[in-house]
Amino acid sequence: xxxxxxxxxxxxxxxxxxxxxxxxxxxxxxxxxxxxxxxxxxxxxxxxxxxxxxxxxxxxxxxxxxxxxxxxxxxxxxxxxxxxxxxxxxxxxxxxxxxxxxxxxxxxxxxxxxxxxxxxxxxxxxxxxxxxxxxxxxxxxxxxxxxxxxxxxxxxxxxxxxxxxxxxxxxxxxxxxxxxxxxxxxxxxxxxxxxxxxxxxxxxxxxxxxxxxxxxxxxxxxxxxxxxxxxxxxxxxxxxxxxxxxxxxxxxxxxxxxxxxxxxxxxxxxxxxxxxxxxxxxxxxxxxxxxxxxxxxxxxxxxxxxxxxxxxxxxxxxxxxxxxxxxxxxxxxxxxxxxxxxxxxxxxxxxxxxxxxxxxxxxxxxxxxxxxxxxxxxxxxxxxxxxxxxxxxxxxxxxxxxxxxxxxxxxxxxxxxxxxxxxxxxxxxxxxxxxxxxxxxxxxxxxxxxxxxxxxxxxxxxxxxxxxxxxxxxxxxxxxxxxxxxxxx
Amino acid sequence: xxxxxxxxxxxxxxxxxxxxxxxxxxxxxxxxxxxxxxxxxxxxxxxxxxxxxxxxxxxxxxxxxxxxxxxxxxxxxxxxxxxxxxxxxxxxxxx
Numbered sequence: 001x002x003x004x005x006x007x008x009x010x011x012x013x014x015x016x017x018x019x020x021x022x023x024x025x026x027x028x029x030x031x032x033x034x035x036x037x038x039x040x041x042x043x044x045x046x047x048x049x050x051x052x053x054x055x056x057x058x059x060x061x062x063x064x065x066x067x068x069x070x071x072x073x074x075x076x077x078x079x080x081x082x083x084x085x086x087x088x089x090x091x092x093x094x095x096x097x098x099x100x101x102x103x104x105x106x107x108x109x110x111x112x113x114x115x116x117x118x119x120x121x122x123x124x125x126x127x128x129x130x131x132x133x134x135x136x137x138x139x140x141x142x143x144x145x146x147x148x149x150x151x152x153x154x155x156x157x158x159x160x161x162x163x164x165x166x167x168x169x170x171x172x173x174x175x176x177x178x179x180x181x182x183x184x185x186x187x188x189x190x191x192x193x194x195x196x197x198x199x200x201x202x203x204x205x206x207x208x209x210x211x212x213x214x215x216x217x218x219x220x221x222x223x224x225x226x227x228x229x230x231x232x233x234x235x236x237x238x239x240x241x242x243x244x245x246x247x248x249x250x251x252x253x254x255x256x257x258x259x260x261x262x263x264x265x266x267x268x269x270x271x272x273x274x275x276x277x278x279x280x281x282x283x284x285x286x287x288x289x290x291x292x293x294x295x296x297x298x299x300x301x302x303x304x305x306x307x308x309x310x311x312x313x314x315x316x317x318x319x320x321x322x323x324x325x326x327x328x329x330x331x332x333x334x335x336x337x338x339x340x341x342x343x344x345x346x347x348x349x350x351x352x353x354x355x356x357x358x359x360x361x362x363x364x365x366x367x368x369x370x371x372x373x374x375x376x377x378x379x380x381x382x383x384x385x386x387x388x389x390x391x392x393x394x395x396x397x398x399x400x401x402x403x404x405x406x407x408x409x410x411x412x413x414x415x416x417x418x419x420x421x422x423x424x425x426x427x428x429x430x431x432x433x434x435x436x437x438x439x440x441x442x443x444x445x446x447x448x449x450x451x452x453x454x455x456x457x458x459x460x461x462x463x464x465x466x467x468x469x470x471x472x473x474x475x476x477x478x479x480x481x482x483x484x485x486x487x488x489x
Numbered sequence: 490x491x492x493x494x495x496x497x498x499x500x501x502x503x504x505x506x507x508x509x510x511x512x513x514x515x516x517x518x519x520x521x522x523x524x525x526x527x528x529x530x531x532x533x534x535x536x537x538x539x540x541x542x543x544x545x546x547x548x549x550x551x552x553x554x555x556x557x558x559x560x561x562x563x564x565x566x567x568x569x570x571x572x573x574x575x576x577x578x579x580x581x582x583x584x
Contacts, residue, residue, distance in 0.1 A: 017554045024557030034575040035562045043565065055554035076542065083505055085579045131582065144576035147565070272503060277542030282550050 002206035003241065005234050006214075007169045007199055008161035011176060012154050013186040014127060014194040015059045020151035021126040022050030022093065022281075029148035030192065037148040044089030050280050052077075056124060056153035059185040060100050061286065061294050063155060064122040066179050066301055069104030071291050076283035077124075081274045085145055086128040094156075096275040099123035100286070106179065107303060108171040109321070117172050118160030127152040155186075161200065166230035170223055173197055174325065177223075178302045182327045190222050197226055202247075203237045212241075213249040217261055220254045229254035233261050305330055313337070313350035322358050328372035333357055335379040352386060360400060364407045376410030377403070385413035393417065397470045431464070431472060435480055438463045449485060457481060490524045492517050 020027050023041035041048045064071055078096040104119035129150040135141045157176065163169045177195060180186040188195045202214040217233055220226045233252065240247055252261035277283075300308070302324045309320040309330075324330045336353045340346045361382075365372065385402055388394040394402060394417065405416045438460060439446055445463075448456035457478070464477045497517045501508045508516065559565075562575050571578040 019554050019556045024552075024555060025559045026556045033562070035565045035577075037559050038562075038565045039560050051550060051552040053554050054551040057551065081503070083503075085577075085582050132576070133581065141581040143579050143582050144573055145579060146576050272499075274503070279543065282543055282545070282547035284551075285548050 001242065003203040003238055004206045004208075005164055005166075006161045006202045006204065007163040007166070007230060009159045009163070009169060009172060010198045010200070011157045011159075011173070012127075012196045012198075013063075013157065013180055013188075015056050015153040015155055015185055016187060017053055017055045017059070017153050019053060021053050021056055021124070021153040022151055025151065027152045029152065032148050034144075034146035035148060038150075042088065042147055042151045050093065052281060052284070053153060057100070057284065057286075058294055059153075059183070060122060060124045060155050061291060062183055062298065063157070063180065063185055064101030064104065065291070065295050066183055066298060067101075067104035067106055067119045067122060067157070067176075069101035069119060069122055071101050071286055072098065073286055073288075074098060074283060075100045075286060077278040077281045078275045079278050080125075082271065084128075085143060086131050086150070088129060088147060088150055092125060092128065093278055093281070094125035094275075095123035098283075100284075106172070106175050108168060108175050110165070110167050110171055115162075115168070117162045117168070120158040120160055122155060122157050125154050125156055126150070127154040161202075166227050166234065169199065169230050170227045173223060173226055175302065178325050178327075182299055182301055184299075193221075199226065199230055199233075201230060201233045201237070203234060203241065212237075213247045215247075215249070215261075216251045218251060218253050218264070221256075225254060225256060228259065229261055232259065236261065299327075302327075302330075309333075313354075314347045315350060315354055319351075319354045319358060323354060326372065329357065332372055332379055336382055349386070353382070356382060356386075356403070360403050361407070364404065368407075375407070377406045381406050381410075381412055388413050388417065392473055392476075395470060395473060431468075431477065431480060434464055434467050434472070435477075435484060438467060439481075439484065446485060457485075490521065490528060492521045492524065 014027075017027050019025060020037075020042070023039050025037045025039050025042055026032070027037075029037055041050050061071060075095065076098050077093050079091040080094045080096070081091040083090060099121045101122045102120065104122070105116045106119065107114055107116055109115075127149050130146045130148070132144040132146070133141065134144060159172065163172055177188050180195070181188050186195060190196070197220055199217045199220070200214045201217055202212045204210055204212050215233060215237070217229050220229045232254075237247055239245075251264045253264050254260075255262050306317070306320045306324040309315050309323060310317060313320075315323070322329075323333050333353060336357075337346075337350060341349050361375075361377075364370075365375065382403075385394065385399055385406065388402075389396060389399050394413075401420070402413055402416045405411065405420065406413060409416075411419075442460060442463060445456045445459050449460070460481055461474055461477050464472055464481070465474060494513050494517055497513050497520065498508070500520070501513075501516075566572045566575070566577065569577045
């Protein structure tokens with residue numbers, strides 16, 4: 001039987017505020033010793049009064065607007081009650097009935113087709129403490145609690161069950177990630193947990209509108225893991241259904257080493273969160289003036305920037321997409337094009353810069369696991385190198401070596417050329433003796449060329465390039481060879 | 490509205506309270522009483538009244554995003570039943 005896949009994603013993104021959601025403790029917990037960013041509010045001590053961080057609300061509203069959501073005038077916080085040691089208060093301050101926004105969407109592209117994925121809601125809550133599980137020498141297991149992360153502003157973004165394949169889910173996640181980075185509201189680091197994703201997955205017979213039990217998949221710590229976990233889970237459900245088994249509603253964790261999702265049985269009992277309005281936090285009225293002011297500060301977002309790149313620089317949709325996924329890459333690209341050469345040169349330069357950034361630059365960033373903001377090679381370095389190619393000092397092959405050297409050492413192109421003695425041999429005199437040797441050693445090719453075989457000339461140019469270890473200017477070699485061979489006729 | 494014993498046990502579990510069988514009966518009566526009083530309150534016609542979640546008409550109490558000093562780990566852990574490596578030590582919890 002044909003089955004249809006139904007996926008909805010729930011993303012939790014930590015907001016890049018300086019302080020926590022409801023108190024003045026630092027939200028930068030990554031390298032802090034345990035329990036050093038904690039106060040009685042974080043601990044939920046009796047009598048404390050939490051206060052809402054204005055910046056966090058601005059960031060969440062900004063995100064909601066970027067995701068085309070409706071922002072109601074009234075919003076409030078609620079208590080979500082559940083007993084777990086990562087919650088010091090015994091409840092999490094979250095939003096239930098009156099979230100900060102609803103009904104948005106974002107656009108994804110899969111196989112050249114655009115699709116809108118609905119966003120159910122974006123709401124604001126607080127992160128929970130970190131637990132470490134240990135076993136003591138007697139074999140008794142226990143947990144350690146570090147409260148630093150508790151209270152860090154956390155934004156929850158819930159999608160509609162609109163995705164029909166793991167590919168679409170991955171695209172949605174990458175687009176959402178990209179938008180949050182453009183807005184500058186979240187670091188987006190999945191491994192460190194500042195951007196986390198859970199998925200609801202189910203299947204149903206194609207064309208049917210019935211609902212089959214959905215499975216919640218957790219513990220996916222990278223885009224790749226999300227894709228693999230969903231692909232695995234869809235396949236698992238298909239098999240169970242085809243073998244006449246019964247699918248059950250459950251939570252399953254992705255186990256990277258096994259490449260499989262595993263049932264988390266302890267969570268099977270239904271949650272009873274007993275939400276009620278948070279008495280410590282008066283409701284919020286989001287005035288239209290406040291919302292419009294935030295709207296006016298929205299930066300150009302990935303889709304708009306991609307479209308502008310296509311029209312302004314005549315880039316292909318493919319290149320423009322890749323360049324605008326990360327704001328840092330798009331900024332780097334545009335810095336390289338300032339000032340933009342005039343007329344037809346502009347298009348050519350844009351394409352050349354795009355090729356270098358999507359080719360060598362991306363390759364080296366990936367290989368060294370360096371982020372663009374930390375890259376030693378600056379846009380000015382790249383532009384200077386392109387000028388050295390244009391004026392014939394460097395061949396494209398040599399430029400790759402220079403580029404890598406600049407990437408690793410942060411030196412300018414001319415410095416690298418000087419230090420490595422890489423300048424292209426562009427004077428005829430320097431080439432004459434090499435040409436003589438190549439002609440003498442390849443009499444067959446010379447004869448072929450004289451009989452009109454153009455291919456033979458290419459071969460001879462290649463031999464000269466080889467003999468000069470790529471330092472000759474191929475165009476000049478080509479001309480000199482033609483002249484020489486014509487003379488000797 | 491009368492609560493049954495199972496409901497009382499469920500509430501006790503959510504509140505992490507250990508109740509004896511006698512407690513269950515005692516709280517079943519007390520909690521049922523409270524609920525019955527709410528049944529009486531529910532007779533008031535509130536159709537034109539917006540729900541009140543907060544007794545004081547405060548709105549938009551916000552603070553600027555500024556870091557203030559936290560407490561020392563010593564103070565934070567002062568009430569910890571057990572501590573280890575600067576953390577609260579609690580009974581095992583496994584996902």
